[in-house]
Amino acid sequence: MEDIPEQQHLLPAAVDYRAKHLPNKLYAALPRGDRLEDGFFDLTYAAFARAIDATAWWLDSVLGARPLETKFENLMTVPYVGPEDFRYVLFIYAAMKTGRKMMLPFAANTPEGLVSLLELSSSEVVLATACHKHLWTEPLKQRPEIRLIEVPDIDEFVHDRRLQPYKYERTLDEGIDDTHLVLQTSGTTGQPRPIPVKNRFIKHYLQDDEAQSRQASPSQRVAAYVLLTDAYCPALLPLSWAAGISMTVWHPLWTNQVPIMLPVKSVPRPLTADYVKAIAKYGPRGQRNGVFLVPDVLRGLARDNEGRECLKLYDWVAFGGSPLDFETGDAITAMGVRVQSFIGSTDTGLYNILLNDPQDWNMHRFLENDHGFYLSHYHDDLYELAVKRQPDDPRPPFLIDPTADVFHTRDLWRAAPGREGFWMNAGRVDDFVKLSSLTKFNAIAIEQEIEANAIVAKCVIAGDSRKKPFILVEPSAEARPHDSTPAAGVIGRIWPAIEAANKHLLAEARLTKELTVLTQPGQPIVRTAKGTVSRRTTLLMYEAAIEEAYAAAGYEPVLFNVLGEPIAKPDEHTNGHAKGHPNGHAQ
Structure with a gap:
């Protein structure tokens, strides 16, 4: 964000600055109707800032105006559950402007899980759209003192009507340690817990990393930042996930990635290969285009002619959440489409995996001296990625446990044979099972x-x-x-x-x-x-x-063993690929 003065790097201030100085710069593409065929319209920074302000004024109207002496170290928590549309993005920004913080629970939480989140976050109010109010019915029976407020349609916020700007004058120095928003994770007990995300994390562990990557030599550039730069990307990940937020709230500001918001009523859950083909047919396109998909959908696209033609429309495809088999990855690479795993977690953020040559899609190189990340010997030839606490470390594990010095990611790695500095993902030391649909549950608890x-x-x-x-x-x-x-x-x-x-x-x-x-x-x-x-x-x-x-039971054969690791025959992948276990995670 070199175009923005550093003291205006808090997200709402950054949007306001661009709205003033680059009003016609594109932020996102939004759907015109309920179907892909209805088309999309461009949301400029000027229109984006106006929508944030409309949302901020609405929050004040239902929750009360922000006190003049807002205590930013103890911001009001506002949980929200709704359809996967642009209101998530607007609420994150508007909450910051109005001196609040959004909490984004998963819609799939049990009532007990929602109650736990409400209690741990000391929430006094919850927001929901008309179609999601029922999710709060049972939790609020246990906490009847909490108010439920229905959120209006998105047209109430995204419009061309003139309105008074909502001023946001907090500087980076003043707000660096404010809580930006609250996510959730499922702990080892099976109950979700709030995960605070600080502005310091956004600034130093995402924004600054992207700037350093851009200035690095080609071999030392972080894959995710290189690929996302100026790319049009369909927003296919849940907006209550850190990965979904990164592709719609964070990365667009510093990589100029353009999120393509989809008409939520038309999106099948789980996502299908046919719907991805429809996105490619009807969705907007830029000079650079990329898409993040789960491996199951990638395999489906790579297996038929129409799907392969769809993939060829993208400069790159990223995967995460589970392994991608060698056959599919190699087939897509042979089409001239780069394949890349995006790996990270809510606890530690994005892993700064470096950009490889396309044929080495199944191997990973780590950025050196990267915020305390290191590989710790686990067992035999396996190493676990761990992270050591850094000074003023804003990452959630160290905020939640101030005494913790090391956080273990539970991601296992194996050195790539004959390729010094290259690593193959070897699964997880994990309590959770993650199905092909990305549904995840705590196997140990069960x-x-x-x-x-x-x-x-x-x-x-x-x-x-x-x-x-x-x-x-x-x-x-x-x-x-x-x-x-x-x-x-x-x-x-x-x-x-x-x-x-x-x-x-x-x-x-x-x-x-x-x-x-x-x-x-x-x-x-x-x-x-x-x-x-x-x-x-x-x-x-x-x-x-x-x-x-x-x-x-009638299930088709898969290209993985019972541990979820890809299977490669000894006589295959002789094109320079090291044998191993490519994998990516989206939490």
Whole structure:
């Protein structure tokens, strides 16, 4: 943001500056109607600033005007849940202008999860659109003192009507430690918790990193910042995710990336390859174009002629959330389209992965001396990415736990054979299973609930990158009194324990009898010397039985093993690719 004086680098001030000095500069493309075919219109910085001000005045009208002596160290938290449209962006900016901070819970939270977020954030009011008010019904029965306010249609904010500007005069020095917004994460207990995002994080860990990348030598430029620069990108990620916010709120300011907001009523959930083809057909295009997709959709596009033609319209495709197989990545690269993983987390932000040659899409190089990130030896040839606290560190793990000196990302890496400085992602030391739809759940919490029933001796739940999870069960002697007891009878005995745990899972994540695999007598789930489960060893030991269960249930073969790692045949990928496990994450 070299065009903006540094003291005006807080986001609302930056938009106001550009609205004054570059009023016709493009910020985003917004839909004209409910269908892609209805077309899009350009939202300039002048129109964007006017929409933020309209939203700010509305917030004051329903919540009260900002006090003259606003205590920025204790800003009012305003939770909002709505459709995936531009109101999320407007509320983030307008809350900052009015001396508040938005909290963006996931719409998929349970009522108990929402109550937890409300209590931990000391919220006194919640916002929702008409179609999302029902999500607050049960939580507010438990917290009836909290007000529910219905949010008007987006046309109330985005319009050409004249209105009085809403002044924002807070400088960077004054507001560097203000909370910019509040996200959420699901902790190891399974309940979500608020995650504060500070302006210091936005300034020093995103904006400054982009500026340094732009000035670096070509081999030391961060892939995400290079690719996003001046690129038109469909906004396909949930706007309550850090990744979704980065593509609509943060990166557009300093990379000039143009988010293409989609008509929410037409977007299928989960996203389909056919809809991506329609975006390519009807959506606006720039001189540079990119798209972020989950690997499942990328595979679907790469498998038919129309999908391949769609991919060729983009300069690059990014993936995240689960691994992309070698076959698909190589096929897209051969079309002349760059493939890139975007990796990061709500806790630590974007990993500054450097831009490689296109044929090395499945390998990663890390920026050196990068905000305390380092690779810590984990086991055998595996290394875990960790981060050491830095002075005045604004990253959430260190704000939440002031005594923490190191945060472990749980991302595992393996050195690429014969390629010094190149690393292959090797999965996660993770409690969570992430399905192909990006639905994510805490497998450890579910396992513990099932194991609380004495009918189950031990169990392991997995299924990364699959459509449905599976469960491997070591039955108790009560469930399988004899080695010859039929499997159907054993599953029938243990099923009530599994069914009770299913109540805590979304429909697509629920365990099924057809994907329930029993351990064999004499081959129990493997324990480590510490008494914990050796998940990797156990799952590989039962890989054949697990794959047989998927095949018998009618699921198509996948190009991953039971650990969610891509499979490459020994005689394939001899074009210079190191064998490994490419992966990306979007949280």
